[in-house]
Amino acid sequence: MRESDSPEARPYHHGDLRRALVEAACRLLEKEGAGALSLRAVAREAGVSPAAPYHHFKDKSELLDAVAHEGWEKLDVAFQAARDAKTSPPERVRELGVAYVRFASQHPDLYRVMYDCSRDKADMPAHVHENEESAYRRVREVLISAGADPSDEIGLELATIACWCAAHGLAEMTSFKQFEPLKEALGGEEAFLRGVLAHVGVFAKGL
Amino acid sequence: MRESDSPEARPYHHGDLRRALVEAACRLLEKEGAGALSLRAVAREAGVSPAAPYHHFKDKSELLDAVAHEGWEKLDVAFQAARDAKTSPPERVRELGVAYVRFASQHPDLYRVMYDCSRDKADMPAHVHENEESAYRRVREVLISAGADPSDEIGLELATIACWCAAHGLAEMTSFKQFEPLKEALGGEEAFLRGVLAHVGVFAKGL
DNA sequence: GCGCTATCTTAGCGTTGTTCAAATAAGAAA
DNA sequence: TTTCTTATTTGAACAACGCTAAGATAGCGC
Structure with a gap:
C-alpha cells in the first residue's frame, strides 16, 4: 500500500x-x-x-501547477453541463457563472491553489495557461451564442473579462459568513448567487 | 538607528x-x-x-491583521477623492470602482495581505472587520446617492455585493500580463478598467 | 532605595523547502 | 546471463521559518 x-x-x-x-x-x-x-x-x-x-x-510550485491543472480540468467538466443546458443562450451565460462560483465554493482550497498559480505566473507566456485559456474561450463562445457581436473584438474581450472578474470576485466572497443572513433571506446559496449576478450587466442580459 | x-x-x-x-x-x-x-x-x-x-x-497573523488594517485605512483615503468628486452620482459609482482597482494595482502585495486576512477570518464576528465594513458602507452610500432604492434592503445589499465582487475580481486580474495588448489597444490601464466596469451593470448605470 | 511588571534577548524545538551523495532497481548492451 | 547505464528513491544535511521558554534589562510606582 x-x-x-x-x-x-x-x-x-x-x-x-x-x-x-x-x-x-x-x-x-x-x-x-x-x-x-x-x-x-x-x-x-x-x-x-x-x-x-x-x-x-523541480519545485513545490511546479507540483501545485499540476494540481491546478487538474483543477481547471474539473472546472471544465462543470462547465460542460452549463454549456449544454437546454435553455436560452442568455440564460446559459448565467448558468456558466453559477457553475463557476459553485465549483469554487465546493472546492475552496483547490480553487485557491488554482488562482494562486495563475497569479504567480501572471507574467509568463500564454501557453503556460492553456487550461485557463480554454475556460476563457468557453465563456467567450457562450457570450457570442448569447448575441454578442463577434466582429467587435475589443468589446467582446472586455465583456468576457467582466464576466470572469465578477465570477471570480463572487467565488472568493461567497464563503464570507457575513452574507449568510442574506442567503437565508433569499432561500439558499443558489438564489444568492443568481441575485448578485443579476446585477452584473454581462450576466443579466448577455451583453 | x-x-x-x-x-x-x-x-x-x-x-x-x-x-x-x-x-x-x-x-x-x-x-x-x-x-x-x-x-x-x-x-x-x-x-x-x-x-x-x-x-x-500573539501571532504572525495578528501582525498581518494590523498591516491589513493600515491597508484598509489607506484604501479609505483613496475612496475619499472618488466620493467627493464633482461629478454626477452615477459617475461617482464608477469612480469608486476605478479607485478601488487602482489602489489594488498600485499596492498589489498590500492588497493581497488585506484580502488574505479577510478570507482567513471570514467566519469571525463582524466587529473584527470594522474597516472592511466601513468601506462596504461607503459603497452602499454612493449607490443610494446614485439612485438605488434605500427601502429595498435586499436589493441594495445585492447591488453592493455585486459592486464589490466585480471590483475585487478586476483588482486581482488587472496585473495579468495577458491583458496588456488589450490595455495598449485601449490606450492605458485607466481606459481598460473603465471598459471592463462598463460591462458590469451596477457600475454602468448605478443600479 | 525597593520590587513589580513589561519588554527584549538568547537559545532552542519542530517544521518547512531544497540540495547532494549514496543506494537501488529497471532496461539496454555484451 | 552478466555488465553497464541511467532513472529513481533515500538519508542526511542546510538554512530559514513560526513559535516557546527562561533569563536579562529597564522603566514604573512605592
Missing part, C-alpha cells in the same frame, strides 16, 4: 509517482485544507521520502 | 515597537513583496530580535 493502487502503467520501479503525488496532494487539499499542503506532507501521504518529488517536479 | 526614527511617544524602553513593526512590515511589503514577509524578516527590518514581536502580537 505504498503507492496509488490504480492498475495503470508503472513505467519505473516505484510506479507512476508523479501521478500519485498529484493525487495525494488533491486528497490532502480536501482533507486538511490548503494550509496543510506542504511538499513533505504530500510525500508523506504518497508514502515516499521528502526528496522523492524533486525527480518529478 | 535601531528603531523607527519618528519622534513620537515611546511609552516603554524601546519606543513604540508595535508601530515600528507594522511600519517595517509595510516597508518590506513594498520593497521585497509578499513572499519575503516573514515575522523574522520584519523583526530584522525593525532591528529587534526574532522573538520581540511576540510581546505585541
Whole structure:
C-alpha cells in the first residue's frame, strides 16, 4: 500500500509517482485544507521520502501547477453541463457563472491553489495557461451564442473579462459568513448567487 | 538607528515597537513583496530580535491583521477623492470602482495581505472587520446617492455585493500580463478598467 | 532605595523547502 | 546471463521559518 493502487502503467520501479503525488496532494487539499499542503506532507501521504518529488517536479510550485491543472480540468467538466443546458443562450451565460462560483465554493482550497498559480505566473507566456485559456474561450463562445457581436473584438474581450472578474470576485466572497443572513433571506446559496449576478450587466442580459 | 526614527511617544524602553513593526512590515511589503514577509524578516527590518514581536502580537497573523488594517485605512483615503468628486452620482459609482482597482494595482502585495486576512477570518464576528465594513458602507452610500432604492434592503445589499465582487475580481486580474495588448489597444490601464466596469451593470448605470 | 511588571534577548524545538551523495532497481548492451 | 547505464528513491544535511521558554534589562510606582 505504498503507492496509488490504480492498475495503470508503472513505467519505473516505484510506479507512476508523479501521478500519485498529484493525487495525494488533491486528497490532502480536501482533507486538511490548503494550509496543510506542504511538499513533505504530500510525500508523506504518497508514502515516499521528502526528496522523492524533486525527480518529478523541480519545485513545490511546479507540483501545485499540476494540481491546478487538474483543477481547471474539473472546472471544465462543470462547465460542460452549463454549456449544454437546454435553455436560452442568455440564460446559459448565467448558468456558466453559477457553475463557476459553485465549483469554487465546493472546492475552496483547490480553487485557491488554482488562482494562486495563475497569479504567480501572471507574467509568463500564454501557453503556460492553456487550461485557463480554454475556460476563457468557453465563456467567450457562450457570450457570442448569447448575441454578442463577434466582429467587435475589443468589446467582446472586455465583456468576457467582466464576466470572469465578477465570477471570480463572487467565488472568493461567497464563503464570507457575513452574507449568510442574506442567503437565508433569499432561500439558499443558489438564489444568492443568481441575485448578485443579476446585477452584473454581462450576466443579466448577455451583453 | 535601531528603531523607527519618528519622534513620537515611546511609552516603554524601546519606543513604540508595535508601530515600528507594522511600519517595517509595510516597508518590506513594498520593497521585497509578499513572499519575503516573514515575522523574522520584519523583526530584522525593525532591528529587534526574532522573538520581540511576540510581546505585541500573539501571532504572525495578528501582525498581518494590523498591516491589513493600515491597508484598509489607506484604501479609505483613496475612496475619499472618488466620493467627493464633482461629478454626477452615477459617475461617482464608477469612480469608486476605478479607485478601488487602482489602489489594488498600485499596492498589489498590500492588497493581497488585506484580502488574505479577510478570507482567513471570514467566519469571525463582524466587529473584527470594522474597516472592511466601513468601506462596504461607503459603497452602499454612493449607490443610494446614485439612485438605488434605500427601502429595498435586499436589493441594495445585492447591488453592493455585486459592486464589490466585480471590483475585487478586476483588482486581482488587472496585473495579468495577458491583458496588456488589450490595455495598449485601449490606450492605458485607466481606459481598460473603465471598459471592463462598463460591462458590469451596477457600475454602468448605478443600479 | 525597593520590587513589580513589561519588554527584549538568547537559545532552542519542530517544521518547512531544497540540495547532494549514496543506494537501488529497471532496461539496454555484451 | 552478466555488465553497464541511467532513472529513481533515500538519508542526511542546510538554512530559514513560526513559535516557546527562561533569563536579562529597564522603566514604573512605592
